[in-house]
Amino acid sequence: MLFGWWLARRPAPRGGTVVTVTLRCPDGVYLSDVRTLDRNGKLRNEQQGVGDWGISGPVYFTIEHERRGPGGKHRDLDMTRERNYTAYRVLGLSYTSFKYRSWSDGAVVDAHRASPDELSDLNDQTGAMQLPASCGGSGD
Numbered sequence: 001m002l003f004g005w006w007l008a009r010r011p012a013p014r015g016g017t018v019v020t021v022t023l024r025c026p027d028g029v030y031l032s033d034v035r036t037l038d039r040n041g042k043l044r045n046e047q048q049g050v051g052d053w054g055i056s057g058p059v060y061f062t063i064e065h066e067r068r069g070p071g072g073k074h075r076d077l078d079m080t081r082e083r084n085y086t087a088y089r090v091l092g093l094s095y096t097s098f099k100y101r102s103w104s105d106g107a108v109v110d111a112h113r114a115s116p117d118e119l120s121d122l123n124d125q126t127g128a129m130q131l132p133a134s135c136g137g138s139g140d
Contacts, residue, residue: 001095005114015039021122025135028052043127060088060100
């Protein structure tokens, strides 16, 4: 049920919105694009993370390997750092919604399956990095 694009929104700490769109692929690879938008919807900051994901019973987990930024900047992450490994408690999962809570800080993510129109709007956002068209391009 988790394969494909998922979208979550939450308030940004200094106003505006944080938009997270995540592509989870059947091979266990994910790409997560996190954008901070100001109150007018203008892009303030963006970064993408690439890693592995999995789910076992009530546990969803991610292992982030790489971070990408605007202009093609990227860096491999230090895999000895604890913060690159995250576990979550699954609170609810259906074909259209996924809600989970971080075991480390208690933050709750309430995501829904992204629609083609939402993905198109994200790709058309001024100054934003392009999202991959499919799982085949997520780890490149």
